[in-house]
Amino acid sequence: MPATIGLVGGHPRVACDSHEPAMCLAIPGRIESVHEDRGLRMGRVNFGGVVKEVCLAYVPTAGIGDYAVVHVGFAIAQIDEEEARRTLATFEEIEQLDQEEPQR
Numbered sequence: 001m002p003a004t005i006g007l008v009g010g011h012p013r014v015a016c017d018s019h020e021p022a023m024c025l026a027i028p029g030r031i032e033s034v035h036e037d038r039g040l041r042m043g044r045v046n047f048g049g050v051v052k053e054v055c056l057a058y059v060p061t062a063g064i065g066d067y068a069v070v071h072v073g074f075a076i077a078q079i080d081e082e083e084a085r086r087t088l089a090t091f092e093e094i095e096q097l098d099q100e101e102p103q104r
Contacts, residue, residue, distance in 0.1 A: 031063065
């Protein structure tokens with residue numbers, strides 16, 4: 001489970017708990033809306049039907065319809081639609097492999 005370990009540029013810095021096997025991922029999503037909240041650029045981002053509120057401060061040129069890579073609620077990079085689709089396809093392949101692996 002992620003744990004806040006400090007502030008970077010006024011924003012929480014998050015790290016994975018090292019006591020359990022886990023991996024933190026950044027997931028691509030499509031920006032559906034952009035607004036300001038207490039001086040911070042925010043947006044609603046769609047992750048395959050799941051819509052979340054995301055900080056867009058690190059991707060100032062991203063707008064509605066664009067894709068961004070999001071990690072723990074922060075958009076960290078803007079990507080094109082093709083890159084987003086390739087990344088999501090890779091995640092689907094990983095999920096299928098995980099389902100095929102015998103449970104321990």
